[in-house]
Amino acid sequence: xxxxxxxxxxxxxxxxxxxxxxxxxxxxxxxxxxxxxxxxxxxxxxxxxxxxxxxxxxxxxxxxxxxxxxxxxxxxxxxxxxxxxxxxxxxxxxxxxxxxxxxxxxxxxxxxx
Amino acid sequence: xxxxxxxxxxxxxxxxxxxxxxxxxxxxxxxxxxxxxxxxxxxxxxxxxxxxxxxxxxxxxxxxxxxxxxxxxxxxxxxxxxxxxxxxxxxxxxxxxxxxxxxxxxxxxxxxx
Numbered sequence: 001x002x003x004x005x006x007x008x009x010x011x012x013x014x015x016x017x018x019x020x021x022x023x024x025x026x027x028x029x030x031x032x033x034x035x036x037x038x039x040x041x042x043x044x045x046x047x048x049x050x051x052x053x054x055x056x057x058x059x060x061x062x063x064x065x066x067x068x069x070x071x072x073x074x075x076x077x078x079x080x081x082x083x084x085x086x087x088x089x090x091x092x093x094x095x096x097x098x099x100x101x102x103x104x105x106x107x108x109x110x111x112x113x
Numbered sequence: 114x115x116x117x118x119x120x121x122x123x124x125x126x127x128x129x130x131x132x133x134x135x136x137x138x139x140x141x142x143x144x145x146x147x148x149x150x151x152x153x154x155x156x157x158x159x160x161x162x163x164x165x166x167x168x169x170x171x172x173x174x175x176x177x178x179x180x181x182x183x184x185x186x187x188x189x190x191x192x193x194x195x196x197x198x199x200x201x202x203x204x205x206x207x208x209x210x211x212x213x214x215x216x217x218x219x220x221x222x223x224x225x226x
Contacts, residue, residue: 004156033213043157043202043216056213090156101147102214104156 002027004093004105012111018079021108025072025093031055032074033102034066037088046089049074050096081112115140115207119217127225132193134220136203137185145206146179146186147214152199161188190222198224 034046045058049068066076092102116139144165149157179186203217
């Protein structure tokens with residue numbers, strides 16, 4: 001079974017721009033979660049989607065948003081990029097409930113200049 | 114909200130020796146405790162998990178113990194090998210927010226040849 005895939009793997013953007021990251025979960029997985037990883041703050045939960053509905057959200061500003069499609073693929077969007085948004089953005093999928101175990105993709109490395 | 118503390122932040126052990134990483138959590142209702150291994154350039158990989166109705170779980174050289182009364186859990190790696198070098202994260206899923214996971218700050222494990 002193919003793992004979680006994320007595109008693109010690397011991205012360089014300028015302050016003020018917006019960006020969209022994509023995640024394809026493991027086949028059959030319906031829950032997709034997004035995390036931001038930085039050296040200073042570690043791994044922080046952004047949001048989780050299940051059946052196209054956001055079930056939970058972390059403590060991030062409204063510039064961070066996401067959505068999930070009927071095939072469980074998910075996208076996250078960051079508008080008005082700031083330097084502090086530079087991070088590794090990780091997507092994780094699980095069958096139904098995240099308590100069943102989450103499986104991470106390789107991440108998208110976003111650099112904001 | 115839930116808070117997870119992980120120690121030590123760095124750990125260096127001789128190849129063949131054991132390594133132990135400890136985590137404490139604050140929410141006594143938390144019921145799922147996974148451990149992840151992250152190698153350079155990759156997303157976190159689920160290596161073992163334990164649920165609150167179990168005190169210990171073993172998988173070959175890896176074991177996790179859980180003390181619900183004291184609210185702490187530990188990862189034990191025996192007979193360490195060079196490929197065990199990575200960053201390890203403990204995590205907790207709070208009962209109050211079943212669709213999100215809270216990560217510890219990570220332990221960088223180095224295996225000396």
